[in-house]
Amino acid sequence: MPKATPVLDRRALNRALLARQLLLHRRAMTAAATLEHLVGMQAQAPDLPYVGLWSRIRDFRHEDLSRLVEGRQAVRLSLMRNTIHLVTARDAFGIKPLFMRLGERGFTHGSPWGRGLRDADLAAVRRAGRQIMGERPHTIAELAKKLALRFPGQDGLALAYGVRYMVPLVFTTPRGAWRGKGPVALTTFDAWLGREPGPAFRDEDFVLRYLAAFGPASPADMRAWSGLGTKPVFERLRPKLRAFRDTHGRELFDLPRAPRPSADVEAPVRLLPDYDNILLAHADRTRILPQGRHVGLFSSSGIMKGSVLVDGFVRGAWIPVTSGEGVAMVVTPFEKALPNPDANRVEEESLRLLDFLAPGARHEVRFAPVKA
DSSP, X not given: OOOOOOEEOHHHHHHHHHHHTTOSSOBOOOHHHHHHHTXXXXXXXXXXXXXXXXXXXXXXXXXXXXXXXXXXXXXXXXXXXXXXXXXXXXHHHHHHHHHHHHXXXXXXXXXXXXXXXXXXXXXXXXXXXXXXXXXXXXXXXXXXXXXXXXXXXXXXXXXHHHHHHHSOEEEOSSBTBTTOOSOOOEEEXXXXXSSOOOSOOOHHHHHHHHHHHHOSBOHHHHHHHHSOOOHHHHHHHGGGSEEEEETTXXXXXEOXXXXXXXXXXXXXXXXXXXXXXXXXXXXXXXXXXXXXXXXGGSOOXXXXXXXXXXXXXXXXXXXXXXXXXXXXXXXXXXXXXXXXXXXXHHHXXXXXHHHHHSTTSEEEEEEOOOBO
């Protein structure tokens, strides 16, 4: 008689996710090893990965990551979902080829810029963009001006965004180092990292890495995280994976020996950066977000901010506010005020994060009214 497929409820999935994401206990790991374990970190705003690593690594310091970025051992580039991620240089070479077609397709079919270039010679645009961006780092505005001169009658900005999607580019320093200021500039892989991207990681290996960081999960979950269709890859891997179901009957896959802690394991308070990948890694995000909540509840203004995990789930948002010589961490709970024991733990963790973000300043924590 076939063995029944084990069922994992919401809390069990939550604890498995926290364990994979190094959020049950801070680990004594290097920044590079953590970046690779997490398969990169969301880095639309350059400083966000610093908070994400601080939440996961014991005794993490700003310079631990800044050295990697300044030494070109870690780099920001467009990858999963065509959004900006920070990865090690080694991962950049192997992961970028997996997303080139997705980027080109997103530009030509899903972007207003691409739809406006139906008559352009995109191969010629790609060659020109590669040559210009390989000479030195340029902003998109600078690239647009140069391309407009080479392709009269075409929209220079649309051409520049075409290059941004069709040519493998990386973002350059000083942005990406802690508090690094400077233009949002890009250059080619070859100019910044010494060679073009490749060879691509095997699809099977990429799926296994996703499961190690975010499992148990389904092909639909991986598609939500990456933008890639991987159902055939999951099927090829099925004999090597364990199968589960969630309480809605959806089939989930996992590595046989991956950690799946008990649902009643205690989860510490954690403060995560805006758009941390833990919030974006599944089609059904209720294993980490409250029912009915979406990542879009946080604005995209670029201000340092993020989410508050209490008992493993997002229960509110945090944002530091500077006033005079002091910095206050303003915590806004969702749905209901936090009970005193949880509020005390949130306050303690907030003060620790303020020590990391603004050492030497006067710190306090304020709880804003509940945000329904």
